[in-house]
Amino acid sequence: MLKVRRINNGDRAESEYARFLSSNFSRKSRLISGVFDESMEKSEFRIWNKRGSNFDSVNFYPSWFEIKKQHGAQPADLMFARQKVFGEVFQRQLGELTVALIGCGGIGAVFAEQLGRLGVKKWLLVDPDRVEIVNLNRMPGATRQMADNRWHKVEYVKQLIKKIYPTGSSVKTIPTAIENQTTQQEIAAADLIIVATDNHRSRQIAQELALQYMRPLVCLGTHIDIQADGMPRMYCRITVPPLGGGWCLMCGNIINLQKAALESAPVEIENLASQAGYLEGINDPAVFWLNSICASTAVGVIQGMVSGFLNVEEGLDWIYQFPESQWYKTNTGYLSTPDCYFCGSEECDL
Ligand SMILES: [Zn+2]
Structure with a gap:
């Protein structure tokens, strides 16, 4: 369940951006924003609702596997x-x-x-x-x-x-x-x-x-x-x-x-x-x-x-x-x- 948060002034720009993204594209997009610490190891991300009135935190689980090399654009099999x-x-x-x-x-x-x-x-x-x-x-x-x-x-x-x-x-x-x-x-x-x-x-x-x-x-x-x-x-x-x-x-x-x-x-x-x-x-x-x-x-x-x-x-x-x-x-x-x-x-x- 999402808790309603009051959007403070610092968040206003992001709130407007979230609303802009979801209302100006045919596929309804949602804004995810976040910050990393200096070592780039810890991060905090949040996902905004379409009206830009609320957000919730999101976790990304890192994959254990990395893609070794990019082969460029290959036709999908x-x-x-x-x-x-x-x-x-x-x-x-x-x-x-x-x-x-x-x-x-x-x-x-x-x-x-x-x-x-x-x-x-x-x-x-x-x-x-x-x-x-x-x-x-x-x-x-x-x-x-x-x-x-x-x-x-x-x-x-x-x-x-x-x-x-x-x-x-x-x-x-x-x-x-x-x-x-x-x-x-x-x-x-x-x-x-x-x-x-x-x-x-x-x-x-x-x-x-x-x-x-x-x-x-x-x-x-x-x-x-x-x-x-x-x-x-x-x-x-x-x-x-x-x-x-x-x-x-x-x-x-x-x-x-x-x-x-x-x-x-x-x-x-x-x-x-x-x-x-x-x-x-x-x-x-x-x-x-x-x-x-x-x-x-x-x-x-x-x-x-x-x-x-x-x-x-x-x-x-x-x-x-x-x-x-x-x-x-x-x-x-x-x-x-x-x-x-x-x-x-x-x-x-x-
Ligand atoms: Zn053991």
Whole structure:
């Protein structure tokens, strides 16, 4: 609700200008005026009503992404006609964005398909695994032939992107684990890191890279279990830790460090641990539709981050629960952990 303010003498010129703008142009314009401090970091803006009798303050959320270069006037791509309502700048930003996708399985593939259709053309795909028959219940466009021919998952997702953009896209595939040093350098060079794997260790490394190189990180996951009474519980979770620390996947308990340590252990120990029931392993239940809710929401979150209509400065952690059909939003204020070993503000030698 707008509070009516009395226009004082200092505001009279702006008040008249606001009225002039809204009454002299066919498209009703409104005046937004503001000031910056000396460092150009803090600002205050206000938007005037059409009669110039009142104003309200407005906040601009800065986008986390800057357009790297201007290509001059390019003809608008007809492919994006139905989303041009979001603006040419938005579309151009997506076209310039390099996205590192760690995990090209059931969630990663749906995510790539959707963010690709939205306009992202530059990809780095990281996953050591190959397409298997057990994946075919949830990977769009994946075939039995791909499984028989032991396609790498990164090559399968590359094909999804190349079907959208036969030309004008760049997709680099790295069929290794994220532990690989060269792979980590490639990931650090991307504008945005997405981690959609089913293990804690890779999420931990992705988070460490994001903190070290100040890259935005989006973490996706789903979980299904069956309760004692036979009722299934299904969750999907989208987490965006704040860019420069404050809380992270580790101190926010989004990943389990003990499991991460077990996952990085040699194979023999891993086998022992899995016999003792410490690792859930590859038999975790997963379905296409739940993965899709997760991937779709994450793509929406990224659209909000790029456009600036979603403020993720404090981070974001959303959990969807089915069949209750409930979204839970973690109060990120409670996640803040100043003495976290990984993201804490106190400098320490890692
Ligand atoms: Zn932390």
